[in-house]
Amino acid sequence: MKTRKFPVAPLAVLFIGLVGCGGAPVTQESAVEQPSQTPVEVAAAYLDAMESGDLEAAEALFASQSSVFESGGEEGTWQQYREHHIGPELDQIETFTTVRGEAEGQTSQDGSMAFVAWPIEYLIQLTDGRTIDSRGTVTFVMVVEGAEHRIRHLHWSSRRKPVTD
Numbered sequence: 609m610k611t612r613k614f615p616v617a618p619l620a621v622l623f624i625g626l627v628g629c630g631g632a633p634v635t636q637e638s639a640v641e642q643p644s645q646t647p648v649e650v651a652a653a654y655l656d657a658m659e660s661g662d663l664e665a666a667e668a669l670f671a672s673q674s675s676v677f678e679s680g681g682e683e684g685t686w687q688q689y690r691e692h693h694i695g696p697e698l699d700q701i702e703t704f705t706t707v708r709g710e711a712e713g714q715t716s717q718d719g720s721m722a723f724v725a726w727p728i729e730y731l732i733q734l735t736d737g738r739t740i741d742s743r744g745t746v747t748f749v750m751v752v753e754g755a756e757h758r759i760r761h762l763h764w765s766s767r768r769k770p771v772t773d
Contacts, residue, residue: 643756647722648711650757651748655706655728661698663690671751671758678764686759702733722757724748729769742766 645653650669657666667686675682676689683689698704709727716722725747732740744766750757 642719643752645757646713647715647724647748647750647757648713648726650750650759651711651713651724651726651746652708654748654759654762655708655726655746658694658698659704659706661701661704663695663698666690669759671753671760674760674762676762676764679766686762700735702735704730704732706730720752722748722750724750728766730766741769743769 654666654669657663657669667690670686674686675684676686677683678693683693707729709729711724711726713722713724725745727743727745729743730740732742734740744764747761747763747765748759749761751760752758
C-alpha cells in the first residue's frame with residue numbers, strides 16, 4: 609500500500625485561522641466590520657451567477673487576489689479562469705441548473721475569513737445537444753475585503769452521476 613504525505617502546516621494554519629486557537633479575545637477594535645452578506649449568501653450569489661451565465665456578477669464576488677481550482681486542477685486566478693476556462697464553457701451552455709444541498713459554513717473568530725462547503729447536483733444542457741448530469745461540492749474560502757466577504761479561493765469538484773437503468 610502506498611501512502612502519500614501531505615503538508616499539514618498550511619491546513620493547520622487555515623483551520624486555526626478559521627476557528628481560532630483560544631488566544632486573545634476579539635475586541636471591538638480587532639473585530640472586522642460586519643459585511644452586508646453572509647458567506648453563504650455570497651456563495652449562493654456565485655452559484656446563481658454561474659446558472660445565469662453572468663460573469664460580471666461572479667467577478668464582483670472575488671477578492672483582488674484569488675485562486676480557482678476545478679477537480680483538483682489549478683485554474684489560476686479568477687481572471688485566468690474566466691478568460692480561459694469558464695467564459696468559453698458558458699458560451700457552450702444552453703441551460704445550467706443546480707440543486708443545492710445544505711451549505712456548511714464557518715467564520716473565523718475575528719470575522720476576517722470564512723469557509724463554505726456546498727454540496728450540489730447540476731444539470732447542464734449544451735448547445736450541441738449533450739447533457740452533463742453531475743454531483744459535487746463547491747468549496748469557498750472568503751476574506752473580508754472592502755467591508756464585504758469576497759471569494760479568495762474556490763474549488764469546484766464534481767463527477768458525473770452514475771448512469772441508471
